[in-house]
Amino acid sequence: MEKYDLIPAQLIHDGTLTEDNFFHPEAITEEQILRTHDAEYWEKLKTGTLSRHEIRALGFPFHETLVKRGRHIANGSLECAKYALEHGVSLNVAGGTHHSFADRGEGFCMFNDFAIASNELLHEKIVDQIMIVDLDVHQGNGTAKIFENDPRVFTFSMHGQHNYPLKKEKSDYDLGVPDGIEDTDYLHQLYDTLPGLIEQVKPDLIFYLSGVDILKSDKLGRLGMTKDGCRKRDEFVFRTCYNKGIPVATSMGGGYSVKIADIIEAHANTFRVAKNIFF
Ligand SMILES: [Zn+2]
Numbered sequence: 001m002e003k004y005d006l007i008p009a010q011l012i013h014d015g016t017l018t019e020d021n022f023f024h025p026e027a028i029t030e031e032q033i034l035r036t037h038d039a040e041y042w043e044k045l046k047t048g049t050l051s052r053h054e055i056r057a058l059g060f061p062f063h064e065t066l067v068k069r070g071r072h073i074a075n076g077s078l079e080c081a082k083y084a085l086e087h088g089v090s091l092n093v094a095g096g097t098h099h100s101f102a103d104r105g106e107g108f109c110m111f112n113d114f115a116i117a118s119n120e121l122l123h124e125k126i127v128d129q130i131m132i133v134d135l136d137v138h139q140g141n142g143t144a145k146i147f148e149n150d151p152r153v154f155t156f157s158m159h160g161q162h163n164y165p166l167k168k169e170k171s172d173y174d175l176g177v178p179d180g181i182e183d184t185d186y187l188h189q190l191y192d193t194l195p196g197l198i199e200q201v202k203p204d205l206i207f208y209l210s211g212v213d214i215l216k217s218d219k220l221g222r223l224g225m226t227k228d229g230c231r232k233r234d235e236f237v238f239r240t241c242y243n244k245g246i247p248v249a250t251s252m253g254g255g256y257s258v259k260i261a262d263i264i265e266a267h268a269n270t271f272r273v274a275k276n277i278f279f
Contacts, residue, residue, distance in 0.1 A: 003255065006264045007093045007271075016272050025079050027071035028116060032078070035119040036112060036146065038103040045110065057106040070110045073097070077113035077251055078120055081205060084247040085126070089238065089278045091271055096209045096253030098140035099165065107138070107164065113251060114207045115146045118153050121205070131203035132156065133194065134171075135233060136211025136253040137163055137221045144169035154201040158190060160222050173197055179222045183229030186214070190233060195240055206246050208237055211253030212266035219256045227262065231269040238277045250274070 011017040033042055044050045045067050055062050076092045083090035098114065099107035118130045131154045132147075134140035139159040147153040154172045161176025168174065175193055177186060198206075212230055213221040225233075241248040250270065255263040 002260060003252075003263050003267065004094050006260065007252070007267050010264050010268050011271055014268070016268065016275060023076075023079060023083070025072050025075040027068060028075040028078065028111075032116060032120050033071070033074070033111065035123055036102060036115045037100075041103045041105075054104060057104065058110060059106070059108045066110065070097070074111045074113040074116045077207070077249065078117040080249040080251070081117050081121055081207070081247075082126070084249040085205065087247075087278070088242065089248050089250070089274045091250040091252075091274060093252060093267075095251030096136060096211060098134055098136065098143045098209060098253070099138070101142045102146055106142070109142060112142050112146060114209065115143055115153075117249070118147075118207065122152055127204035128152065129201065129203045130154070130205050130207065131198065131201045132207045132209070133237060134158070134209040134253075135190075135214070135237070136209050137213040137218070137223060138211070138254065139163075139165060139168050139174070139176075140171065140209065141165045141167075141169040144171040144174075147172075154197070154203065156194075156197055158193070163222055164220070177223065180224045182224040183226055183232070186223070186225060187229060187232055187236070190236060194237065198240065198244060198246065203246060206241055206248045208241075208248050208250045209253045210234055210237075210250050210267075210270045211255065212263060212270075213254035213256055215255075215257055215262065215266060217257040217259065217262050218254075219258060220254070221256070227266050227269070230266050231273060234270045234273045235277070238274050242277050 097109035100112035
């Protein structure tokens with residue numbers, strides 16, 4: 001949780017951003033939540049009546065402040081998308097809660113921010129075709145399931161094939177990589193895949209989940225990526241979007257390295273690379 005304060009502090013400290021570059025989202029409305037999540041699930045969150053089993057799946061003790069926090073983060077991703085449509089790129093210092101399903105949360109994810117933002121943008125007819133590029137080390141199972149039968153949102157997940165979740169859902173395109181994979185192999189697979197998918201989907205907007213749990217230093221990741229490799233991954237995604245003129249809204253996703261400095265540095269790199277390419 002600490003990282004959500006430390007990322008902006010670091011970016012201001014090192015001069016990547018100024019206070020003026022930040023926006024502060026309000027909570028997403030109930031109506032907007034209900035375009036993605038089931039009424040029954042939302043009711044349980046609102047009234048604090050999740051079962052013990054449902055709380056265990058979520059992975060953290062239930063508290064109403066977490067519901068409130070989740071609503072602000074989800075709106076952060078929606079506003080991010082709108083800023084991206086205006087400026088080419090925008091980033092959420094949190095978000096990327098891709099293990100949240102329409103009817104339940106799991107793996108530290110209560111609301112699915114990209115799904116909520118996508119459904120709202122489609123509802124408002126701001127865009128017609130969205131692509132979700134999920135490069136967090138864990139499969140975007142909730143997102144895949146939510147958009148399983150919705151051709152307006154193309155889901156691409158590149159993840160550790162032996163990592164959580166054990167039971168994978170079916171994204172529109174899944175690319176599972178083996179444990180221990182290093183920079184060169186990982187990046188080649190990404191370079192060989194992403195541009196072709198974008199050509200095929202022709203999205204009006206890309207949501208990018210830039211989880212830094214692909215690092216070798218990550219407690220949950222099981223891959224062998226260096227910080228430089230992680231930065232090159234971000235660079236490739238942003239460069240590709242920039243060259244093709246596709247706006248990109250980014251959420252940070254996971255990062256569980258032993259040293260918090262490694263997590264902050266890798267997330268800060270995502271902002272630095274975006275700034276260098278787009279501004
Ligand atoms: Zn993750």
